[in-house]
Amino acid sequence: MTTANTAAADVDVPEIGATSDAGSRPLDDDFRTVGNVRVGDPRMTCSDVNVYYGDKHAIKHVDLDIAENEVIAMIGPSGCGKSTFLRCLNRMNDTIEICRVTGEIKLDDQDIYDKRLDVVPLRAQVGMVFQKPNPFPKSIYDNIAYGPRIHGLATGRADLDEVVERSLTKAGLWEEVKDRLDQPGTGLSGGQQQRLCIARTIAVEPEVILMDEPCSALDPIATAKVEELIDELRENYTIAIVTHSMQQAARVSQRTAYFHLGHLVEVGETTQIFTNPSHKLTEDYITGRFG
Numbered sequence: 236m237t238t239a240n241t242a243a244a245d246v247d248v249p250e251i252g253a254t255s256d257a258g259s260r261p262l263d264d265d266f267r268t269v270g271n272v273r274v275g276d277p278r279m280t281c282s283d284v285n286v287y288y289g290d291k292h293a294i295k296h297v298d299l300d301i302a303e304n305e306v307i308a309m310i311g312p313s314g315c316g317k318s319t320f321l322r323c324l325n326r327m328n329d330t331i332e333i334c335r336v337t338g339e340i341k342l343d344d345q346d347i348y349d350k351r352l353d354v355v356p357l358r359a360q361v362g363m364v365f366q367k368p369n370p371f372p373k374s375i376y377d378n379i380a381y382g383p384r385i386h387g388l389a390t391g392r393a394d395l396d397e398v399v400e401r402s403l404t405k406a407g408l409w410e411e412v413k414d415r416l417d418q419p420g421t422g423l424s425g426g427q428q429q430r431l432c433i434a435r436t437i438a439v440e441p442e443v444i445l446m447d448e449p450c451s452a453l454d455p456i457a458t459a460k461v462e463e464l465i466d467e468l469r470e471n472y473t474i475a476i477v478t479h480s481m482q483q484a485a486r487v488s489q490r491t492a493y494f495h496l497g498h499l500v501e502v503g504e505t506t507q508i509f510t511n512p513s514h515k516l517t518e519d520y521i522t523g524r525f526g
């Protein structure tokens with residue numbers, strides 16, 4: 236009798252309530268996040284985050300940690316909420332009148348949605364680089380010096396000179412611009428402008444850098460340079476990058492989060508997500524069946 240039962244189990248006869256591989260695999264309409272949303276060394280911790288634009292529920296019950304010194308990529312079809320979620324991380328959504336955010340987001344132990352919190356220093360701690368490079372209509376030097384000046388991080392000329400050189404060096408731009416620091420930042424090539432914007436973000440000593448499709452306006456060579464830079468910056472910063480390029484996500488990130496219709500569908504090691512996704516929706520997206 237025992238033997239017969241074992242044999243039956245071996246041929247995988249489904250029982251009521253049993254979980255087989257096929258049975259445990261989430262279906263298309265099952266949006267519970269697959270994978271570990273929590274990490275051992277979180278820099279940011281998001282719990283039950285929801286975002287609404289008026290009546291539209293754009294981000295739905297997202298839990299996610301962002302680990303120290305990691306690059307986490309956010310991918311998913313256009314309109315799935317990648318930018319909206321990224322903007323939650325430094326309260327950039329506050330600037331959109333109809334936008335409402337609920338849930339909890341912490342930077343270390345600080346609740347960043349605490350009403351008493353000043354968003355100006357928050358946005359220096361959690362800096363942002365946008366899709367289209369947006370240097371200020373100022374000199375290369377002043378693009379970098381502006382932030383440290385207003386945040387009181389550097390005051391005298393010598394201090395500022397040092398911050399400017401250090402930030403441009405870290406952004407891989409110093410050698411290209413050191414002889415023309417007084418020229419307008421807008422005169423640089425697209426790729427240089429984006430690295431200038433990254434240098435400007437670094438200049439105010441952020442802990443986390445958010446990037447929303449930072450290479451989508453760049454040619455392949457400029458893109459490669461920015462990707463190389465992202466990899467170097469990981470040593471000192473935590474980076475969350477939204478990208479529509481799966482190749483880019485695979486090249487630059489250690490963890491990947493897949494969003495779909497406002498849900499965080501799956502999160503995991505980047506290699507696992509791209510070689511062995513657990514959720515059918517992730518698989519459909521990365522194999523090009525959707526998106």
Ligand SMILES: Nc1ncnc2c1ncn2[C@@H]1O[C@H](COP(=O)(O)OP(=O)(O)O)[C@@H](O)[C@H]1O
Pocket residue numbers: 288291293311312313314315316317318319320331
């Ligand atoms: N400022 C806004 N006002 C109203 N709806 C918005 C706004 N920004 C985004 N949305 C909506 O929220 C959803 C998510 O958008 P978004 O975060 O931009 O997606 P993604 O970056 O993944 O393309 C979309 O349905 C979009 O139309």
Ligand SMILES: [Mg+2]
Pocket residue numbers: 317318319477
């Ligand atoms: Mg977007």
